[in-house]
Amino acid sequence: MSARILRGRVLSFVREPQGADDHDAYVYYEDGAVTIADGRIVAVGVFDAAAIGDVVDHRPHLILPGFIDLHLHYVQAQIIASYAGSLLEWLNNYTFIEEQKFGQQGHAGAIASAFYDELIRNGTTTAVAYCSSHPSSVDAFFAEAERRNMLMVGGKVMMDRNAPEALCDSAQSSYDDSRTLIDRWHGRGRGLYAISPRFAITSTPEQLAAAQALAQEFPDCYVQTHLSENDDEISFSMQALSRCQGLYRYLRGL
Numbered sequence: 001m002s003a004r005i006l007r008g009r010v011l012s013f014v015r016e017p018q019g020a021d022d023h024d025a026y027v028y029y030e031d032g033a034v035t036i037a038d039g040r041i042v043a044v045g046v047f048d049a050a051a052i053g054d055v056v057d058h059r060p061h062l063i064l065p066g067f068i069d070l071h072l073h074y075v076q077a078q079i080i081a082s083y084a085g086s087l088l089e090w091l092n093n094y095t096f097i098e099e100q101k102f103g104q105q106g107h108a109g110a111i112a113s114a115f116y117d118e119l120i121r122n123g124t125t126t127a128v129a130y131c132s133s134h135p136s137s138v139d140a141f142f143a144e145a146e147r148r149n150m151l152m153v154g155g156k157v158m159m160d161r162n163a164p165e166a167l168c169d170s171a172q173s174s175y176d177d178s179r180t181l182i183d184r185w186h187g188r189g190r191g192l193y194a195i196s197p198r199f200a201i202t203s204t205p206e207q208l209a210a211a212q213a214l215a216q217e218f219p220d221c222y223v224q225t226h227l228s229e230n231d232d233e234i235s236f237s238m239q240a241l242s243r244c245q246g247l248y249r250y251l252r253g254l
Ligand SMILES: [Zn+2]
Pocket: 071, 072, 073, 226
């Protein structure tokens, strides 16, 4: 198969920039070329008119590596930009209603496909994502990524309180389901699993202990959660801590 050469302004990063003047962190070619053979990038550099391959001329556009999104919820793809005054209002009015649909047969697969189309359309080739509490939403997420050979990180949301019954698991079932999903998907193809307790409000201390046990059993898995996004959430979390562990007074005294 002959090489395909993408011609245009090429910008790529060799390491994390340490500031705006860190010019060693990136390479930039005003008339650059990205050469692809057998589905892989084999060369990046200055465009060479003598190079052999099918040239696709993107000038004057900028060619970048795929973006990596470190936090998204693929199961919320259909409620993007819905209005809410605060996080907790957003969860109760939109998110928890939307995520219940992932218990319906066929829904997760359809959304996963549309979600990846949208990611690619925006230049994002890898993401770290929350699925819903339904294990089937994780299966759809990784199966569609595998079909497209995309590197994706994600996991089943663990949540056992303060949410509609149809979304709640239990400390034990969330442990069991997460374990099964890790065995099925972590390290399969380019898929990587993230242990995903949603946040303190929707996880009992027992469930957080289950998440901790998973993290210890599978140290090469990722862990994702949410922390202190706004005042209402912090105050709700502190009250929950007060009821469950008596830590509220202790923390206030710090
Ligand atoms: Zn989030």
